[in-house]
Amino acid sequence: MPETTPRADGAAAPLIELDHASQVFHVKGKDIPAVSDVSLSVDAGEVLCLVGESGSGKTTAARLAAGLASPTGGAVRYRGKDLSTMTRAERREYRRDVQYIHQDPYASLNPIRSIQSTLSIPLRRHGMAKGQTEVDATVDELLTRVDLTPPESYKAKFPHQLSGGQRQRVSVARGLTLSPKLLIADESTSMLDVSIRVGLLNMLTRLRREQNVGFIYITHDLALAKYFGWEGRTAVMYLGKIVEAGPTPQVINNPQHPYTKALLDAVPEPDPELTQQKKAGGGLRSAEVPDLSALPAGCAFEPRCPLAQDRCRTERPVLETSPGLAGHDVSCMVVTDPRTRAASTPQAGGPP
Template sequence: MRDSLIALENVSMVFTRGWLSRERVEAVAGVSMVIPEGGIVALVGETGSGKTTLGKLVAGLYRPTGGRVRFRGQDLWALDRRSFGEYRRAVQLVHQDAFAALNPVRTVYQSLKAPLLHYRIARNEREARERAAGLLEQVGLTPPGLFLDKYPHQLSGGQRQRVLIARALTVEPRLIVADEPVSMIDVSLRLAILQLLRELNRRLGLGILYITHDLATARYLAEEGWLAVMYLGQIVEQGAFREVLGNPRHPYLQALLSAVLVPDPRAARSMRPSPLPEIDPPDPRRPPPGCRFHPRCPYAQAICRERPPALQGPADHQVACHFAQEIPSWRPPSAASPSPWA
């Protein structure tokens, strides 16, 4: 990978709730990964796997309870005030719910001008309005004069998402943490948002951490980048997107791929299913010992219940499984078949 912008080193995040029970939930457990300068990393996993918590750790909204988050080689939480301010500008978060993320009593212009004036990117109201108009054009809201003075409720879901992206771009960041940015908008508009993110990556060299549970959208955006698969707070498989998706080794990723609907009936019948003994994941408050996936793994053996596996393998394809080389390989449908993986 290229020079790292953000590096996570054995990062953990434990939440404690309750005054009497002091119940602990380890949302992120010993995660190590790298987000390169100008690269795209797709973080994939089912609901409750810890993806959003990991994104907030990268964005500096949470301080890890264990491990280190490094920004350009320096420990994020040991930076001085000025350097931390640079980090705050360099990493921006795009939320899943665009309506909730925008102040309902502020116009689009008011939402965009606040960071422009705060960071002195614009010296006055006139410059702020000009820059805000330019940002709206950059994200495809044209002509900008139609949108600057509108309130969030006057915009569609896709337009609100574009405003969120424009607001993230106001401070000229180096990385956007996009947390499920297309899950709450119409299917017909998702492709346009993904195309916008890909264009910003190509044109501005903007790095993207794309958090999703949808492998199809992850492939569209990050096919040339990297993929990290998360399960119950841990990374179970990661590496170059094409390498990982072309030869998935972890049973969890194989199960995710086998669950994808294929429009060709003949190709669907030829796919080898990856059945799970249990459908629901374990309670994150009481994760199972050893490999956290073993209660649902069809290949689990005694060692899986006793010893947690470490990520192993070359840098472009690492797997956390004791039997990664022995598990039958999962193959996508024929390339001639219309499928998300063809």
């Protein structure tokens, strides 16, 4: 796949694209819509942060982008080519170009392989290094890049001989072995100390800027999305759908959806006065998340939304541009419809 397949309008296709992708799991006779009609894209050198609570569907969406699962609806394309129609050679190149950094290094690292073996096998298999000397030098460089120094102290060890943070750094190093075009990082810094976390994010930022690597960065922490994705875009997911998406500065500084505002309110503040202001501003009507197998008839966020109106119980919102904010999409009728926005008043406390 040496060239990017152009789109119908002549523009270059995104590096990765989910086009109305859905993923439904069938569990005990019930349909569980983990991802529903999600459309997103990432260009070379761009970072897209997927943000949401646990169970929001962000990891499932990332697995679709990584080809680890096939969508039950819609399509996933790499450089304009549908993954389901790729030839064997195209699939091999796609596998090399798109790398996934798993959240749990305890499960993602093979316990019977040394760190040297874990990092050298993909290098040999894809011809990224020739000869033992070059393989060893590349492994040393990878370990150094993720602050596992000196490399000689780690190469002969096995995963159980490392701390959780060290294992996570090995997972990141493995994701970098094949010089990927797209890195999908699933909470990849969650097990690291703050100082190491910042250093690793800075390293990934340099990789994006210097080598034009695209990123899908998954996190439940909007503070991390702000730090790593400030120059990119952020998409907020709730119960399998994108409820807000736009440039990260706009989403962070001018959130439109009440769910995004709730996530921002959950970010710890060092200033007690700011914490008190957040509490005074009101919160969600309920902490209980609806069951994916029995979603509300209207807006899925309605049972928890402080702005909910009668129509929200029966009508489903669509993702559309927020008034006056180009490139900033939101799925909320109260925000996008001037009639309901004018009539809206926040509801504190329990349901009406």
